[in-house]
Amino acid sequence: MARPFTPKVVTANALLEGDAIWFTENGDWSRDMADAELITDEAHGDICLLEAQADQSAVAGVYLADAKAGAHGPEPVHFRETFRTRGPSNYVHGKQEA
Amino acid sequence: MYVYNDFDENFVRNRVAQFRGQVERRIDGSLTEDEFKPLRLMNGLYLQLHAYMLRVAVPYGTLNSAQMDKLAYIADKWDKGYGHFTTRQNIQYNWPELRDVPDMLSALADVSMHAIQTSGNTIRNVTADHFAGAAADEIEDPRPTAELLRQWSTDHPEFQFLPRKFKIAVTGAEADRAVTRAHDIGLRMVRNDAGEAGYEVIIGGGLGRTPMVGKVLRDFLPRADLLPYCEAIVSVYNLLGRRDNKYKARIKITVHENGLEKIQDLVEARFEQIRPNFGGVDQQMLAQIEQAFAAPAFVTKSTDGYEAARLANPALRSWSDTNLSDHKADGYAVVSISIKKHGATPGDATSDQMRVMADLARQFGHDELRISHEQNVILPHVHKSDLPAVYAALRAADLATANIGLVSDIIACPGMDYCALATARSIPVAQEIATRFDELKLEHEVGPLKIKISGCINACGHHHVGHIGILGLDRAGVENYQITLGGDGTETTTIGERAGPGFGAEDIVPAIERLVLGYLNLRETADETFLQAYRRLGADPFIAILYPEKAAKNAA
Numbered sequence: 001m002a003r004p005f006t007p008k009v010v011t012a013n014a015l016l017e018g019d020a021i022w023f024t025e026n027g028d029w030s031r032d033m034a035d036a037e038l039i040t041d042e043a044h045g046d047i048c049l050l051e052a053q054a055d056q057s058a059v060a061g062v063y064l065a066d067a068k069a070g071a072h073g074p075e076p077v078h079f080r081e082t083f084r085t086r087g088p089s090n091y092v093h094g095k096q097e098a
Numbered sequence: 099m100y101v102y103n104d105f106d107e108n109f110v111r112n113r114v115a116q117f118r119g120q121v122e123r124r125i126d127g128s129l130t131e132d133e134f135k136p137l138r139l140m141n142g143l144y145l146q147l148h149a150y151m152l153r154v155a156v157p158y159g160t161l162n163s164a165q166m167d168k169l170a171y172i173a174d175k176w177d178k179g180y181g182h183f184t185t186r187q188n189i190q191y192n193w194p195e196l197r198d199v200p201d202m203l204s205a206l207a208d209v210s211m212h213a214i215q216t217s218g219n220t221i222r223n224v225t226a227d228h229f230a231g232a233a234a235d236e237i238e239d240p241r242p243t244a245e246l247l248r249q250w251s252t253d254h255p256e257f258q259f260l261p262r263k264f265k266i267a268v269t270g271a272e273a274d275r276a277v278t279r280a281h282d283i284g285l286r287m288v289r290n291d292a293g294e295a296g297y298e299v300i301i302g303g304g305l306g307r308t309p310m311v312g313k314v315l316r317d318f319l320p321r322a323d324l325l326p327y328c329e330a331i332v333s334v335y336n337l338l339g340r341r342d343n344k345y346k347a348r349i350k351i352t353v354h355e356n357g358l359e360k361i362q363d364l365v366e367a368r369f370e371q372i373r374p375n376f377g378g379v380d381q382q383m384l385a386q387i388e389q390a391f392a393a394p395a396f397v398t399k400s401t402d403g404y405e406a407a408r409l410a411n412p413a414l415r416s417w418s419d420t421n422l423s424d425h426k427a428d429g430y431a432v433v434s435i436s437i438k439k440h441g442a443t444p445g446d447a448t449s450d451q452m453r454v455m456a457d458l459a460r461q462f463g464h465d466e467l468r469i470s471h472e473q474n475v476i477l478p479h480v481h482k483s484d485l486p487a488v489y490a491a492l493r494a495a496d497l498a499t500a501n502i503g504l505v506s507d508i509i510a511c512p513g514m515d516y517c518a519l520a521t522a523r524s525i526p527v528a529q530e531i532a533t534r535f536d537e538l539k540l541e542h543e544v545g546p547l548k549i550k551i552s553g554c555i556n557a558c559g560h561h562h563v564g565h566i567g568i569l570g571l572d573r574a575g576v577e578n579y580q581i582t583l584g585g586d587g588t589e590t591t592t593i594g595e596r597a598g599p600g601f602g603a604e605d606i607v608p609a610i611e612r613l614v615l616g617y618l619n620l621r622e623t624a625d626e627t628f629l630q631a632y633r634r635l636g637a638d639p640f641i642a643i644l645y646p647e648k649a650a651k652n653a654a
């Protein structure tokens with residue numbers, strides 16, 4: 001039996017800064033995961049991924065990551081993705097710096 | 099030390115110019131990410147979790163003060179004011195922006211440095227004993243050999259697309275400080291019975307998913323045969339190494355699957371075939387390189403002032419007891435600067451600290467610095483009479499931690515705080531262990547103990563050869579830390595044994611504390627090190643300490 005589809009977001013790194021970014025419903029990118037489109041349908045996920053990958057001008061390393069609905073928008077499921085919303089734990093660098 | 103000739107200089111400058119064009123074409127959209135990625139990796143530029151990372155080679159770990167100053171300048175101008183020294187004797191910048199990287203590479207080229215072949219399936223930065231040219235137990239300085247290998251391997255047309263990356267380490271001393279037995283090729287400089295200089299050639303060592311201790315391929319290779327012989331090894335591997343499975347592509351698997359004898363036969367045959375092509379040019383080059391590594395003009399002066407200062411200042415005494423090693427020249431010492439202040443990130447130095455170390459090298463250290471695979475910085479040649487001044491300057495720069503070789507001198511890879519391949523974090527674990535043992539004020543009593551932490555199976559943190567190794571894993575979406583015991587990265591290389599089930603992030607530091615305190619009860623005398631006690635007693639008593647509930651159940 002096929003595994004049920006778990007909700008996802010499309011994420012990548014910004015081409016110039018390398019900062020983590022997420023694909024939004026409007027087909028652009030945000031530095032804040034809460035702005036991302038939470039994808040709940042597998043076929044739609046594939047389309048979003050293709051669409052995001054087609055945008056070669058500003059991004060690198062596009063992939064789908066598990067996510068869940070939160071109070072303000074999508075939230076990470078896995079700790080790796082949580083770190084990407086924040087930055088490293090040894091310095092206040094990256095997103096948490098802002 | 100070796101200074102670039104015109105050929106080296108042009109080569110590096112051309113690469114920077116090429117890369118500048120490639121970055122521009124990526125930014126204007128003429129190159130896709132798939133096209134650009136291999137190009138940036140060839141120039142040491144990785145994309146990590148939060149940003150790009152630029153890995154700069156420090157060939158065989160040797161730097162002069164101008165180079166260290168330039169590393170500080172780069173950290174300030176294009177990064178966040180610090181750099182991370184790695185187990186491969188490289189330095190990594192964690193926050194460069196794509197547009198700036200060509201300028202960073204150009205600044206490096208100003209001081210004969212680059213990031214070429216710090217990635218990809220090529221021969222990587224050749225590493226060496228960080229006490230090279232200074233250690234009292236040295237037979238010969240390994241750096242001319244390492245430099246010859248660097249020149250031979252850089253842009254070697256046959257070896258740009260090997261089955262997998264390829265790492266060479268060289269040591270010229272009795273004690274193996276370069277972990278030669280965990281490299282694709284390890285070279286130990288030796289002398290035969292006739293007193294002639296040569297190499298013991300070890301191949302097929304490596305850590306990672308399938309850790310293996312290297313095997314001796316040739317117990318004595320005459321010095322003049324080095325390049326043809328290495329070329330023979332790499333060329334046999336290039337054809338025989340597996341390209342169908344990334345996890346079986348390193349030469350250690352090639353040796354394991356084909357057997358040492360078959361590899362030996364193939365290498366010897368290839369060697370006979372290509373040796374005539376070398377015609378002695380390599381030896382002329384080696385002779386020139388050797389001149390560049392001539393020992394500095396050591397001076398003779400009194401060390402009375404140092405002895406008096408040592409007696410008067412307990413902090414200096416404690417630091418000199420742990421952070422100095424024997425030098426081959428009278429009156430000199432090798433100074434290890436700990437980049438492992440308790441609670442700080444192992445291997446991270448600020449730009450200010452880099453400038454202080456550069457200044458000390460200029461003033462007191464014959465202009466030489468080394469980066470160790472243990473992520474510390476070495477001043478290889480300091481006269482003892484200068485040690486009080488050196489210590490005072492280090493102390494003012496927060497660089498005088500007296501912990502070399504002790505519990506808190508931990509190797510830790512970047513782990514999931516930076517690395518895109520990581521399965522768990524390693525830096526916070528290192529920080530917490532060091533902080534805890536600082537609170538306990540026990541590490542000097544515990545004595546020599548090497549803890550090494552990797553954030554994934556790739557083992558950049560050398561956990562397999564830690565007396566205590568810690569491997570961070572992802573167990574069902576939670577960080578989990580597996581402990582290995584009894585590893586050793588020296589001339590008696592041993593792969594550590596897994597102790598048992600892993601520990602969660604909250605339990606790993608208490609587990610390490612239990613283990614180390616438990617060792618204090620197990621050791622026969624205060625001089626018996628952790629590793630010696632482990633070898634004498636075997637794993638069981640240590641496992642019982644790590645898993646007390648299980649031990650209690652077994653006893654019931």
Ligand code: SF4
Pocket residue numbers: 511512513514517518519520521552553554555556557558559
């Ligand atoms: S061991 Fe793994 S996590 Fe650590 S630096 Fe290497 S690849 Fe990254």
